[in-house]
Amino acid sequence: MEASEGQKRLPTVSAPTPIEQSRDRGQIDRRTFLTRSAGMAAATATAWAAPAAAADAPAGVPPSMRTPGRPMSGYGQPSGFEKPVARIVAAPYGAVAPGTGAARTPIHALEGTITPSGLHFERHHNGIPEIDPAAHQLLIHGLVGKPLAFTVQALLRYPMTSRTCFIECAGNSSLNTFLKPPQVPAGAIHGMVSCSEWSGVPLAVLLDEAGVDPRGRWLLAEGADGAAMSRSVPLAKALDDAMIALYQNGERLRPEQGYPVRLLLPGWEGNMSVKWLHRIKLTEGPMHTKDETSKYSEPMPDGNARQFTFEMGVKSVITRPSVGMKMQAPGLHEIAGLAWSGAGKIRKVDVSLDGGMSWCEAVLQEPIFSKSLTRFRLPWEWNGARVQLQSRAIDEKGNVQPTRASWLAQYAPEQRYHNNSIQTWAIDADGGVSNVYL
Ligand SMILES: Nc1nc2c(c(=O)[nH]1)N[C@H]1C(S)=C(S)[C@@H](COP(=O)(O)O)O[C@H]1N2
Ligand SMILES: [Mo]
Numbered sequence: 001m002e003a004s005e006g007q008k009r010l011p012t013v014s015a016p017t018p019i020e021q022s023r024d025r026g027q028i029d030r031r032t033f034l035t036r037s038a039g040m041a042a043a044t045a046t047a048w049a050a051p052a053a054a055a056d057a058p059a060g061v062p063p064s065m066r067t068p069g070r071p072m073s074g075y076g077q078p079s080g081f082e083k084p085v086a087r088i089v090a091a092p093y094g095a096v097a098p099g100t101g102a103a104r105t106p107i108h109a110l111e112g113t114i115t116p117s118g119l120h121f122e123r124h125h126n127g128i129p130e131i132d133p134a135a136h137q138l139l140i141h142g143l144v145g146k147p148l149a150f151t152v153q154a155l156l157r158y159p160m161t162s163r164t165c166f167i168e169c170a171g172n173s174s175l176n177t178f179l180k181p182p183q184v185p186a187g188a189i190h191g192m193v194s195c196s197e198w199s200g201v202p203l204a205v206l207l208d209e210a211g212v213d214p215r216g217r218w219l220l221a222e223g224a225d226g227a228a229m230s231r232s233v234p235l236a237k238a239l240d241d242a243m244i245a246l247y248q249n250g251e252r253l254r255p256e257q258g259y260p261v262r263l264l265l266p267g268w269e270g271n272m273s274v275k276w277l278h279r280i281k282l283t284e285g286p287m288h289t290k291d292e293t294s295k296y297s298e299p300m301p302d303g304n305a306r307q308f309t310f311e312m313g314v315k316s317v318i319t320r321p322s323v324g325m326k327m328q329a330p331g332l333h334e335i336a337g338l339a340w341s342g343a344g345k346i347r348k349v350d351v352s353l354d355g356g357m358s359w360c361e362a363v364l365q366e367p368i369f370s371k372s373l374t375r376f377r378l379p380w381e382w383n384g385a386r387v388q389l390q391s392r393a394i395d396e397k398g399n400v401q402p403t404r405a406s407w408l409a410q411y412a413p414e415q416r417y418h419n420n421s422i423q424t425w426a427i428d429a430d431g432g433v434s435n436v437y438l
Helices: 028-045 186-188 203-210 235-242 403-410
Strands: 088-090 101-103 120-126 137-142 147-153 161-168 194-200 218-223 230-234 241-248 260-262 277-283 316-322 331-340 345-351 373-383 387-397 425-427 434-436
Touching: 137 203, 147 203, 161 241, 186 316, 194 203, 194 331, 203 235, 203 241, 203 277, 218 235, 230 235, 230 260, 260 277, 316 387, 331 345, 331 387, 345 373
Parallel strands: 137 277
Antiparallel strands: 088 101, 101 120, 137 147, 161 194, 194 241, 218 230, 218 277, 241 260, 316 331, 331 373, 345 387, 387 425, 425 434
16 A cells, blocks of 8 residues: 555754744734744744654545545535534614624634625624515605615616625724623624625715705705614715625625615714615704714713714734634634724734733734724743633724723713724633623
């Protein structure tokens, strides 16, 4: 047999070469690490996950090579081996209103920056309406020269544009405002954020056709769902980068994301990206709808409330390691996570192993898009001791992600929106990960 012939050992598997450590907790100087690992790659002498020693012989012939594979299909599905990757559904009103609530993206189970469409988070105020595109229209009226009604077919004829951006619910990460830190996966806490490539028609083009009256400084956007979700949007945003989105990651919008038409306001609180959009009315001022008074305003310590806090703050979270994972063994690991800002591009992400006392700069994965999820990574040698992992994002406008204490201090005690504060994951000597408040 071939396998018995060459029993020579591959030179691949050896303990990781010691690497200079900038701190006693095992934080590696990134440049040193990267230079060395590049050199070692050629010599194939680095073992991140201690692969088993193998004989220097051709691999055996697995069953998959002995038979033809299964046929093609019209629409691909994830591997059956990956079935547990699913949204985390929370329906707080149960059977009374099963479509009201949220289903979060399992960000801890994903890589890269684009959220698969079937895993984009869902947030509905009265379920997902079933809308026949042939019967649906988008009306632009109010303070315009000429009210216009666009069929979906008409919208699809316009020149389109594509852009990548995140959508984040203002209520994302509100679990971390509870008294005790919830011991649930990162996606269950921070998964009301997702990132897609959206395609559609710039709202500015349609407004130009309707002709905005100079008195029209705001617009009301209303959805055709059972919640009649509606928000007031300043005209400046509508003319800047607002999109009438028709496609998501190359295919038509998913019903959960607003099929057949949604408003997309990049970087602004998800609530304003009105789904199942059927009406835009130009107005002189904001309408103070139920969705922007009873909700999506933030009570302050002095009894006043902030209203129209449109932009989502600069934020990051380490997705690996995080709660539910276990460090297999001391040695080389990659810390990986997501950063984003409603103000533009992410400029820098720092990682701390000691609960924010010292910081090391992570590597940002290119390309970095404005108002989009950005992947950061940091190679790290865990020595088996307890650490407190944090990440802190800084955006191109110089905004810095706040600590939990400084974020909380801005608001009345029960305030839960716009929580962009720093997340701490503690890793214990047994490799278990827990959520801690610092
Ligand atoms: N018509 C309508 N639009 C809506 C909502 C809704 O319930 N109805 N939910 C809003 C909220 S609160 C958020 S966070 C985003 C969520 O978008 P997604 O479900 O595509 O992730 O849609 C917004 N647009
Ligand atoms: Mo939301």
